[in-house]
Every structure is written in structure tokens, then in C-alpha cells.
Amino acid sequence: MSLNFPLLLVIAVFVCGLLALLDLLILAPRRRAAIASYQGSVSQPDVVVVEKLNKEPLLVEYGKSFFPVLFIVLVLRSFLVEPFQIPSGSMKPTLDVGDFILVNKFSYGIRLPVIDKKIIEVGDPQRGDVMVFRYPSDPNVNYIKRVVGLPGDTVRYTADKRLFVNGESIAEQLVGSEPGTLGSAELYKEKLGVAEHLIRKEMSRYRATPDHTWTVPAGHYFMMGDNRDNSNDSRYWDDPNIPKDLLGMVPDQNIVGKAFAVWMSWPEPKLSHLPNFSRVGLIK
Secondary structure, three states: OOOOOOHHHHEEEEEEEEHHHHHHHHHHHHHHHHHHHHHHHHHOOOOHHHHHHOOOHHHHHHHHHHHHHHHHHHHHHHHHHEEEEEEOOOOOOOOOOOOOEEEEOOOOEEEEOOOOOOOOOOOOOOOOEEEEEEEEOOOOEEEEEEEEEEOOOEEEOOOOEEEEEEEEOOOOEEEEEEEOOOOEEEEEEEEEEEEEEEEEOOOOOOOOOEEEHHHHHHEEEEEEOEEEOOOOOOOOOOOOOOOHHHHHEEEHEEEEEEEEEEEEOOOOOOHOOOOEEOOOEEOO
């Protein structure tokens, strides 16, 4: 069972804020009244006694200390930028295992934390964007793929590993063999919309159903990994709990944000490697 961190963060902010408010409205006035009463009853108030009377309860002290920090974290990760770590190689060569990325949370609209309800329209995903979203079959799991199909698009992937969108072949150009693969994997330069990026194909691997075609429903998106033969994406999702016409589609309400930068890399196994900044840069 995975932890719902956004929910835990909201609860923590609420509890700490409630403790701070409780102190402001009730406990602090009581302490001031007790100090005033004590000072009025003696000719020479004892500093130690005054400090004791003015001391905040330990729980309130911790709550007031953590509240501003937690509140800032909540605002940043809910409405501005959220960090993620890449757990698999499905987006190679664009993103590698161990990359730490930043995700823009407002590119596709301002959403309330936890319930993910969009309250302010800002923009929509564009073909070629690298997007983080919640896996339709398990919303507690975050996926990262590239947007290939927009609402209303027809997407086709052929037996010879060519991608078509709305009947037009997506332009790709062979760059060469991937280093270290002895020619078993090749890199291509692909252009989706205005996004020009690299994709990876394994020459001896055929996983996709030949010449399969999908139509993207309204309010949904078709996603594919840049590592075309090693990506669990819209082409392969099969869930009996999801209507057949929505299989493989990512609904708008599952969108987390647009990935825009790598800020650090820490390859696996982490005990054998140190964090490095060799891959730092904007995501294409």
C-alpha cells in the first residue's frame, strides 16, 4: 500500500495550523492573563515564574514551528513545482533511471491538492510534451510518458514500428546505434508537434500489436514512452474495469503536470553511486 503523501501533507498543515490558531485565540490570552494576575499579586515578580507561565505547551510549540514550513511546501508542490524521481527506463534516452526531475504543476491548470479538481484553466497538454500523470488503473502510482495523441486524434502504430497521427507519419531520422548496445538498439530523432527529441528502438524486439489504431476520446490523451520497445504505455494497458473505448487513455483529471527539467541524477544502486549533475538540463 503506497502512502498518499499529498493527503498526509494537507492533514499535517491543517493540524499545525489548528494548533497555531488555538494558541492565538485561546491559550496565548490565558497565558497573558495568568502573567498579569501574578504580576499584580506580588511586588517583585520572579522572572523564572513569568517564563514558566508564558511557556507554550510542547505540542503547540512544535505545531507553530512546523506550520509555516509545511504550508510553504504544500503551496510549492501543489501549485508550482513538484520533484519526482525516474524509476524505470521507459523514457530513455530522454530520461534515465535515477534522474530527479521537476514538474510544472500549473502548465495544465491550477488544481486543488488531494482531490485534483481543476479550478483555474491555464493550458492544455500539447503533442510532444513530457507529462506526469496518475496511472488510470491505479491512481496512487505516477507515470511519466510523452503526449502522442490529443483529444480527437487517431493514433496508429505499425508492425515496422512507425507512428502515425491522424494519418500522417511522424517524422523520424536515424541518429545511430545506442552506445554500448552492439547495434541492438538504435536512436532516432523524432518530431512531435514542435517537440524534437530522441527515441530508442530495439531492432530485435517486437512487442506492439501490428497496425493497431486508437481513437482518443474527448478529455483524454494517448501516451507513449521514448523507449518504444520497453515502455508500459497506452499501447498495452488492459484493465477489465475500464470501458473498452477508454483503454490506454489518460483522462484529464489524472494529469499531474508537465516535466520540464532534470536537476540531479543518482543512478542505481545508490549505495554504489554518488549523486551527480551531469544530466542537468531542460527536458525536450
